[in-house]
Amino acid sequence: MRIPLIKPNPPRLSEAADELRAIEDRGIFSNFGPVNSAFEHDMLVRIFGGVGACMTVCNATIGLMLAIQQAIGNRPKQTRYALMPSFTFAAAAHAAMWCGLTPLYCDIDPLTWSASAADEERLLAKYGDEIAVVMPYATFGYDIDLARYEDMMVRHGIPVVVDAAASLGTLSAENRGFGTGFSGWVVFSMHATKAFATGEAGIVYSGNEACVAQLRQMCNFGFGAPRTATMPGLNGKLSEIGALLCRLHLEHYEDGMAHRANMAQLYRDLIPGLTFQLARDHRQAHQFAAALLPEDLVASRSDLATALRDAGIGSASYFSPHLAQQSYFAEHSVWDDLSVTDDLGGRVISLPMFDSITPAEVEEVAFVMNREMARLPHMPMQRPVRTTMPHSAAPALLEVAARL
Numbered sequence: 406m407r408i409p410l411i412k413p414n415p416p417r418l419s420e421a422a423d424e425l426r427a428i429e430d431r432g433i434f435s436n437f438g439p440v441n442s443a444f445e446h447d448m449l450v451r452i453f454g455g456v457g458a459c460m461t462v463c464n465a466t467i468g469l470m471l472a473i474q475q476a477i478g479n480r481p482k483q484t485r486y487a488l489m490p491s492f493t494f495a496a497a498a499h500a501a502m503w504c505g506l507t508p509l510y511c512d513i514d515p516l517t518w519s520a521s522a523a524d525e526e527r528l529l530a531k532y533g534d535e536i537a538v539v540m541p542y543a544t545f546g547y548d549i550d551l552a553r554y555e556d557m558m559v560r561h562g563i564p565v566v567v568d569a570a571a572s573l574g575t576l577s578a579e580n581r582g583f584g585t586g587f588s589g590w591v592v593f594s595m596h597a598t599k600a601f602a603t604g605e606a607g608i609v610y611s612g613n614e615a616c617v618a619q620l621r622q623m624c625n626f627g628f629g630a631p632r633t634a635t636m637p638g639l640n641g642k643l644s645e646i647g648a649l650l651c652r653l654h655l656e657h658y659e660d661g662m663a664h665r666a667n668m669a670q671l672y673r674d675l676i677p678g679l680t681f682q683l684a685r686d687h688r689q690a691h692q693f694a695a696a697l698l699p700e701d702l703v704a705s706r707s708d709l710a711t712a713l714r715d716a717g718i719g720s721a722s723y724f725s726p727h728l729a730q731q732s733y734f735a736e737h738s739v740w741d742d743l744s745v746t747d748d749l750g751g752r753v754i755s756l757p758m759f760d761s762i763t764p765a766e767v768e769e770v771a772f773v774m775n776r777e778m779a780r781l782p783h784m785p786m787q788r789p790v791r792t793t794m795p796h797s798a799a800p801a802l803l804e805v806a807a808r809l
């Protein structure tokens with residue numbers, strides 16, 4: 406592809422020979438070593454204004470598993486659902502399922518594309534104490550309303566683990582890193598596909614320092630006493646070399662973030678026929694340029710992708726199919742009405758975004774998009790097929806009921 410969908414830009418390890426040699430000379434390669442500790446400290450100060458605590462993990466999926474496991478530790482036995490939007494990445498549902506929970510999908514808001522507040526409240530009322538954890542997704546780095554979740558934790562006594570996988574680089578209205586001060590859990594990814602990319606790594610942040618201190622033990626086999634497991638655990642640690650990549654990246658990620666924000670605005674200006682996520686005044690980390698096709702072009706989405714590919718331009722349609730439309734999750738999850746998710750999932754398209762994308766390249770993508778959107782047949786709007794629960798999910802539900 407001449408203009409790929411993404412072009413990961415991690416720091417160049419080949420140019421960090423001195424730092425690599427220092428790790429070798431020190432002989433410490435993992436277990437929250439000095440490079441990792443220095444990175445966590447810098448991250449906390451530079452992104453979270455020194456408030457709360459953060460811990461590295463080898464990737465965000467493991468980070469979610471650890472956070473969920475800790476969050477549900479004190480929940481009553483009958484709790485079994487993880488309330489999350491279906492419009493998200495597979496990792497969220499997998500992490501909940503590894504913790505023994507059943508994903509319960511809520512619908513999304515048509516403007517922010519993140520969990521609908523009204524639908525979350527409806528499901529909290531309907532399922533009540535059966536919900537073990539609420540797992541909102543900060544969609545494509547969007548600054549979701551964390552004050553609302555803070556309030557939810559107090560009102561319902563249900564823990565909230567935020568999937569903020571794509572949000573490193575997003576700022577809050579207070580100009581702090583997204584998540585700053587939140588007393589639940591906020592999990593970030595530094596996977597190669599994110600705006601803040603190092604390859605494989607993640608961060609779990611919490612405004613509650615004690616929470617992160619215990620999570621660090623869970624992340625190291627649950628060793629609460631020397632080499633003795635005193636709590637659930639696994640190995641989720643980041644290597645010193647992985648931490649070095651993170652540390653180097655933290656030095657100059659700001660330029661890429663600012664550039665991505667400018668290019669996202671350029672897409673908005675140049676392709677008026679698309680609908681974009683509600684814009685904020687403060688910076689959002691843009692993983693790619695996500696947009697919605699007009700309803701009368703839904704049937705032409707794959708033709709559009711083909712035309713882009715023929716022009717040397719990469720594209721995708723995250724997150725379509727959404728979770729409830731993926732066979733494994735359909736078999737093992739619960740939902741009722743996902744109307745907005747179905748509509749949005751059918752219309753979403755992801756366009757190229759990377760640190761080095763030029764205005765000329767964005768103009769080229771916009772030119773092809775505008776040309777094809779004018780040329781492709783516009784079909785009268787058809788209601789998308791609703792994603793309903795498969796009959797095969799019934800035995801799984803009975804099985805859950807039988808366990809009670």
Ligand SMILES: *Cc1c(COP(=O)(O)O)cnc(C)c1O
Nearest residue numbers: 464465466494496570594595596
């Ligand atoms: C990328 C992503 C993850 C997983 O992050 P990893 O670091 O690759 O494990 C989880 N949730 C969402 C929404 C993501 O986009």
